[in-house]
Amino acid sequence: MSLQRLQSYLSTVQAICAAPAGLPGDHLHRIADALRQLLRHDDWLPDAYAQPHPDHYQQYPLYIDPAGRFSVVSFVWGPGQLTPLHDHQTWGVVGVLRGAELSEPFTLRPGLPPAASGPAHTLMPGDVELIANGADVHRVSNALANQVSISIHTYGSNIGQQQRHVFDPQHGAAKPFVSGYALPPLLDSLPA
Ligand SMILES: [Fe+2]
Numbered sequence: 001m002s003l004q005r006l007q008s009y010l011s012t013v014q015a016i017c018a019a020p021a022g023l024p025g026d027h028l029h030r031i032a033d034a035l036r037q038l039l040r041h042d043d044w045l046p047d048a049y050a051q052p053h054p055d056h057y058q059q060y061p062l063y064i065d066p067a068g069r070f071s072v073v074s075f076v077w078g079p080g081q082l083t084p085l086h087d088h089q090t091w092g093v094v095g096v097l098r099g100a101e102l103s104e105p106f107t108l109r110p111g112l113p114p115a116a117s118g119p120a121h122t123l124m125p126g127d128v129e130l131i132a133n134g135a136d137v138h139r140v141s142n143a144l145a146n147q148v149s150i151s152i153h154t155y156g157s158n159i160g161q162q163q164r165h166v167f168d169p170q171h172g173a174a175k176p177f178v179s180g181y182a183l184p185p186l187l188d189s190l191p192a
Pocket residue numbers: 086087088138140
């Protein structure tokens with residue numbers, strides 16, 4: 001196991017986030033390329049940050065940028081576990097390390113139930129998807145019925161403290177949502 005792989009990824013994301021502002025899409029694609037490199041190996045995530053909870057998915061912080069520009073989190077999904085419908089209020093880059101993840105996009109309709117806004121899609125190890133618009137709504141679940149899945153998420157804020165929303169699947173009503181974290185961050189700082 002080598003934390004150097006993660007540290008290298010974090011240093012790359014930090015450099016991208018510190019660069020003079022370019023097109024947001026450019027930044028996201030560069031982070032996505034770096035994440036694909038990180039996901040090529042599954043030998044670096046400590047077991048403590050890969051443990052499922054019997055009742056719900058876990059969100060473990062791997063690193064939180066002290067300047068608040070980004071955070072990197074491992075999501076650990078037990079069989080059958082899923083998120084509520086939710087938004088992010090920031091950008092995101094999501095990729096699968098282990099197992100498989102199902103992502104279902106939704107659109108909100110005032111007074112009506114949220115509706116699917118595109119096909120549900122399954123991400124396999126190494127697959128990466130972008131959350132370019134913080135207002136986008138989706139539901140994410142473990143695509144495997146008998147196995148733990150793990151995905152690595154990078155967001156443009158401290159996502160565990162980000163004020164965002166979950167949505168009632170029947171009526172679309174929004175509720176404030178702050179996810180929190182299951183453990184302290186794996187890494188407090190990056191090598192100089
Ligand atoms: Fe999400």
